[in-house]
Amino acid sequence: MFIRRQLLLAAGAIAAAAAVVPVRAEETVKVGLIVPMTGGQASTGKQIDNAIKLYMQQKGDTVAGKKIEIILRDDAAVPDNTKRIAQELIVNEKVNIIAGFGVTPAALAAAPLATQAKVPEIVMAAGTSIITERSPYIVRTSFTLPQSSTIVGDWAVKNGIKKVATLTSDYAPGNDALASFKEHFVAGGGEIVEEVKVPLANPDFAPFLQRMKDSKPDAMFVFVPAGQGGNFMKQYAERGLDKSGIRVIGPGDVMDDDLLNNMGDAALGAVTAHLYSAAHPSQTNKEFVAAYKKAFNNRPGFMAVGGYDGIHLIYEALKKTGGDVTGDKLIAAMKGMKWESPRGPISIDPETRDIVQNIYIRKVEKVDGELYNVEFATFEAVKDPGKTKK
Numbered sequence: 001m002f003i004r005r006q007l008l009l010a011a012g013a014i015a016a017a018a019a020v021v022p023v024r025a026e027e028t029v030k031v032g033l034i035v036p037m038t039g040g041q042a043s044t045g046k047q048i049d050n051a052i053k054l055y056m057q058q059k060g061d062t063v064a065g066k067k068i069e070i071i072l073r074d075d076a077a078v079p080d081n082t083k084r085i086a087q088e089l090i091v092n093e094k095v096n097i098i099a100g101f102g103v104t105p106a107a108l109a110a111a112p113l114a115t116q117a118k119v120p121e122i123v124m125a126a127g128t129s130i131i132t133e134r135s136p137y138i139v140r141t142s143f144t145l146p147q148s149s150t151i152v153g154d155w156a157v158k159n160g161i162k163k164v165a166t167l168t169s170d171y172a173p174g175n176d177a178l179a180s181f182k183e184h185f186v187a188g189g190g191e192i193v194e195e196v197k198v199p200l201a202n203p204d205f206a207p208f209l210q211r212m213k214d215s216k217p218d219a220m221f222v223f224v225p226a227g228q229g230g231n232f233m234k235q236y237a238e239r240g241l242d243k244s245g246i247r248v249i250g251p252g253d254v255m256d257d258d259l260l261n262n263m264g265d266a267a268l269g270a271v272t273a274h275l276y277s278a279a280h281p282s283q284t285n286k287e288f289v290a291a292y293k294k295a296f297n298n299r300p301g302f303m304a305v306g307g308y309d310g311i312h313l314i315y316e317a318l319k320k321t322g323g324d325v326t327g328d329k330l331i332a333a334m335k336g337m338k339w340e341s342p343r344g345p346i347s348i349d350p351e352t353r354d355i356v357q358n359i360y361i362r363k364v365e366k367v368d369g370e371l372y373n374v375e376f377a378t379f380e381a382v383k384d385p386g387k388t389k390k
Contacts, residue, residue: 029066029318029325031311032089034082034110035100035125037074040202043227043258044102045074048124048307050296055311058291063315064323071095077102079109086110090117096325097122099310102303103200103225104128104172111135118327120334124310125226125303127253128172129386132354137327139334139353141313141346142306143275144384145173145223146180148251151359151379152273153184156219156249164249165194165217167208169224174200177223177251180385185221193217203228205235212246213239219247222254226303230259237266247271252373255364257301260371267371270364276302276343277362277373288342302343309341313348345381354384 033052035045049072061068071093075081082101089095090113098114099122101107107126111134114121123131123140132138156164164185168174174197182192194215196208203224212220220241224232232254236242248254248267252274260267278289278299288308292300300308313334318325320333335350344358359382362373 027066028069029063029097029323030069030071030093030095031314032086032093032095032098033070033072033100034075034085034089034098034106035072036077036102037072039076039078041077041102041225041227043256043301044077044125044225044303045100047258047301047303048100048102048310050292051300051304051307052311054292054295055308057295059315064318064321066318066323066325068315075102075106077106079105082106083109083113086113090119095119097314097330099314100124100307101126104131107131107138108134111138114138120327120330122310122313124306126173128176129384130172132352137331139313139331139348140355141310143302143355143357144386145176145251146385147357147359147382148273148275149177149180149223150184150385151361151382152221152249152251152271153181153190154188155271155273155361155377156221157185157188157190161190161218161247161249163191163193163217164219164221165196165212165215165246166192166221167196167198167205167212168222169200169203169228170197171200173225174223176386178221181221181250198224200225203231205232206239209235209239209241213241213244217246219249222248222250224254226253226256226301227259229254229256230262233263233267237264242266252276252302252362255362255373256303257299257373258304259301260364260373261299263371267364268366271361272373273359273361274302274373275357275359276305277360277375279367279372279374280343280360281375282342282344284340285342300342305341305343309343309346312339312341313337347381349383352384352387354387356381356383358382
């Protein structure tokens with residue numbers, strides 16, 4: 001009797017222990033999220049991280065019978081960090097997917113590792129055209145600079161802007177933005193009167209802004225990465241450019257929603273072409289903005305949408321594969337996927353694995369006492385022009 005009782009107690013202990021054993025590794029899908037949480041691009045990482053948290057709060061943390069685990073790592077937008085972190089995540093943490101990538105050099109640094117390990121790399125932020133060409137395992141849910149820059153170039157020349165000075169960050173996305181804008185603006189009869197490139201890290205815009213002012217353009221075409229727009233507009237106003245009649249135009253990075261309200265009235269009237277505005281009038285977006293504001297006490301910007309759609313893509317791909325995390329199967333599932341995003345209808349081009357989306361022309365206006373990018377024209381289902389030429 002005593003032995004039987006001890007056996008029963010032991011069996012009960014084993015059962016109780018089994019109940020608290022963590023989910024087995026094969027029942028967990030690990031996503032290594034590599035984003036800048038510190039440094040000049042910190043707002044990018046925070047938006048993406050917040051959006052993923054919001055999505056998982058709304059949809060739960062299991063999909064296709066698998067628990068989703070996000071492993072967040074800060075690379076401070078330094079590509080050497082990105083490469084080291086990606087390697088650690090793939091080799092030591094055995095992640096099934098890497099995601100995030102706040103700037104292009106970071107996305108490119110991880111590309112060979114994604115290829116070698118056959119691990120999907122979901123680019124939620126970086127915007128240079130060539131990124132998806134660097135690995136068959138890269139899929140992008142953010143944007144490309146040519147998508148917006150070609151459209152604002154056409155718009156400018158059709159709306160009486162004849163002379164433009166350009167100010168762009170001196171790295172691949174800035175070069176993409178500049179080349180795309182110039183091609184369309186000059187082809188339409190516009191003239192570039194001044195062209196300056198500013199350092200990516202900790203730029204002081206003041207000396208460059210004086211050159212802009214001296215060249216007396218109708219408008220300034222500006223590309224700086226998300227997170228630097230507030231600093232740029234502060235120095236733009238300090239140099240009196242807002243009073244000089246020189247308009248700000250460009251892709252929408254400079255007027256990022258999460259920083260826009262702090263830019264002051266100097267930003268009023270800025271016209272940008274971009275994939276997303278917190279003022280986008282769809283019901284899907286209204287619900288997204290309300291939920292994001294409630295959760296984080298801040299307005300979401302386009303980087304938040306890149307993260308929100310990135311985790312949605314992962315969830316839906318896992319549903320299609322039945323929870324199979326094989327890299328090739330996940331990539332195949334992602335190709336051609338379509339859905340309604342807070343930004344509008346989007347899809348993943350099955351040939352290029354790049355995003356197809358609406359681009360909106362917007363003007364900064366005051367709405368209920370706050371600054372918003374108010375959309376006034378839509379270009380539907382825009383593919384990356386950098387690839388459509390090939």
